[in-house]
Amino acid sequence: MTVIADPRRRRVVLATVGLSLMTVVSAVSGLNVALPELATATGATQTQLTWVVDSYTVVFAGLLLLAGALGDRFGRRGVLVAGLVVFGLAAAGALATEDPSTLIGLRALMGLGAAGIMPTTLSVITTSFPEEERPRAIGVWVGIAGGGAVLGLFGTGLLLEWFAWNSFFALNVGLAAVALVGVLAVVPESREAARGRLDVVGGLLSLVAVSGVVLGIIESAERGWGDALTVTALAVGVLALVAFVGWELRTSDPLLDPRLFRERGFATGSLSITLQFFAMFGFFFAMLQYLQFVAGYSPLEAALRLLPLPLVLIPTARRAPHVAARLGFRRVGAVGLGLLALGLFTMGRLGTDFSYAPFVAGLVLFAAGAGLAGTPATTAITEALPASKQGVASAVNDTARELGSALGIAVLGAALTAAYRDAVAPVVQGLPAPAREALTASVAATRSPRLSALGPRAADVVAGARDAFVTGVGQALTIGAVVVAVGALLVLLLAPGRERT
Structure with a gap:
């Protein structure tokens, strides 16, 4: 491990890896702002919208462990550079397409690049910063991971004020290009001193496990839980997960030794991170559609309504290590997740007539919980492994984040879709087939000028569809x-106390 001696260079390196991290995080959050215009322009169904978002996170989450091991073995700087190049090229391709199926494939390729970026940014910090500065640097990293998601919303909202929905991908290309220049200029190379065998089998099994489970959950909303594709995908995902655990227990150089989860800090830290991002990205997916389709805001106006989130989350994340040092991860982690849950429940009570006061109250609770829980959980994970395995420690942390993101979008998206379709069915009964199918597939159809053909009934149909969508959002956030x-x-029952943090 090579520690950077110059404090000024450490600050520049932290800013550079922070920008790289923001490139990855904003690629999920920013797209949620563009979803309503994307759906209107491309005709994508509610299920296709879920896949446009989740194809990225599925590949991302499934390959994080393997990408972290590649960085440990072959050099973290090189893997970071390769990830930024793949990510930027795939985003450039997405900028030029309007076909939902092609877009899903290109987003998956962006996820491949992102898998090379995110774990490397954290392992650069944990291997290049002095031990006494790491918690503070990790706090900045966590703040960027959370607050950067919202900054991505504002950037996308600004672009959509003057350009088409696919201008979002121009933001991805620009961030990747600037980050690439910074990485080449200032980030040092580091790698493991000892090299074992690369666990390719474990990496592929983790990808199949994540993909199968997420595919089954997403398709259940449209096809039902008893459908052959749903059942097969879930079965393949679960079997791959069992095979992954069995393989990792037997192989001499595992990507992730399951026995690590016997350590309560590592296990509960991973659980906490998973749940934080389950909540955050499920919330983004549902709420940004609500703010535009139901409340009637433009993309920028919707993003501005979320401004309290980074204003509360970032400073809370920076103070969280000090609070955890005094109170312990068990208490701080449990309180943070409790505030997250209370925020989701509060915002799940919003109606068709949007009221900003209860929304802000829920959003502040949500942001405080995310900031309070994030840094101590990440620190618990990274401190469980030695310096030579910080790529894997970072990948476990990031896998928890991206698995949580993928499951949040899949589970809450599926709940939203299923509840919306059940609630909208009486509304569209008796309508001409094209209008009925379009409204059943997505609430985006309420923006279609073709509904004017329904005459006086159009206004009631639009209002009914929006009521149905509010029902879906409420059910999704309550489940979350x-x-x-x-x-x-x-976390309160199982996490270690202050003396073991």
Whole structure:
């Protein structure tokens, strides 16, 4: 491990890896702002919208462990550079297409590049910064990971004020290009001193496991839980997960030794990170559609309504290590997740007539919880492994984040879709087939000028479809709140106390 001696260079390196991290995080959050215009322009269904977002996170999450090991073995700087190049080229391709299926494939390729970027940014910090500065640097990293998501929303919202929905991908290309220049200029090379065998089998099994489970959850909303594709995908995902655990227990150089989860800090830190991003990206997916389709805001106006999130999250994340040092991860982590759950539950009570006061109250609770829980959980994970395995430690942390993101979008997206379709069915009954199918597929159809053919009934149909969508959003956020609240209880019961943090 080579520690950077010059404090000024450490600050520049931190800014550079922070920009690289923001490139990755904003590629999920920013797209949520563009989803309503994307759906209107391309005719994508609600399920296709879910896949446009989740094809990125599925590949991202499934390959993070392997990408972290590649960085440890072959050099973290080289893997970071390769990830930025692949990410930028795929985003450039997405900028030039309007076909939903092609877009899903290119987003998956962006996820491949992102898998090379995100774990490397954290492992650069944990291997290049002095031990006494790491918690503070990790706090900045966590703040960027959370606050950068919202900054991506504003950047996309600004672009969509003057350009088409696919201008979002121009933002991705620009961030990747600037980050690439910075990495080549200032980030030092580092790698493991000892090299074992690269666990390619484990990496592929992790990808199949994540992909199968997420595919099954997403398709269940449209096809039902008993459908052959849903059942097969879930079965393949679960079997691959079992095979992954079995393989990792037997192989001499595992990507992730499952026995690490016997350490309570490592296990509960991973659980906490997963649940934080389950909540955050499920929330982004549902709420940004609500703010545009139901409340009637433009993309920029919708993003501005989320401004309290980074204003609360970033400073809270920076103070969280000091609070955890005094109170312990168990208490801080449980309180953070509890606030997240309460924020989701509060915002899940919003109606068709949008009221900003209860929304802000829920958003502030949500942001405080995310900031409070994030840094201590990340520190617990990275401190569980030695310096030579910081790429894997970072990848575990990032896998938890991206698995949480993928599951949040899949589970809450599926809940939203299923509840919307059930609630909109009486509204569209008796309509001509094209209008009925379009409205059942997506609430975006309420913006279609073709609904004017329904005459006086059009206004009632649009209002009914929006009511149905509010029902779906409420059900999705309530499910998210319950899941996160259960996680808060588990952290409180199982996490180590202050003396072991």
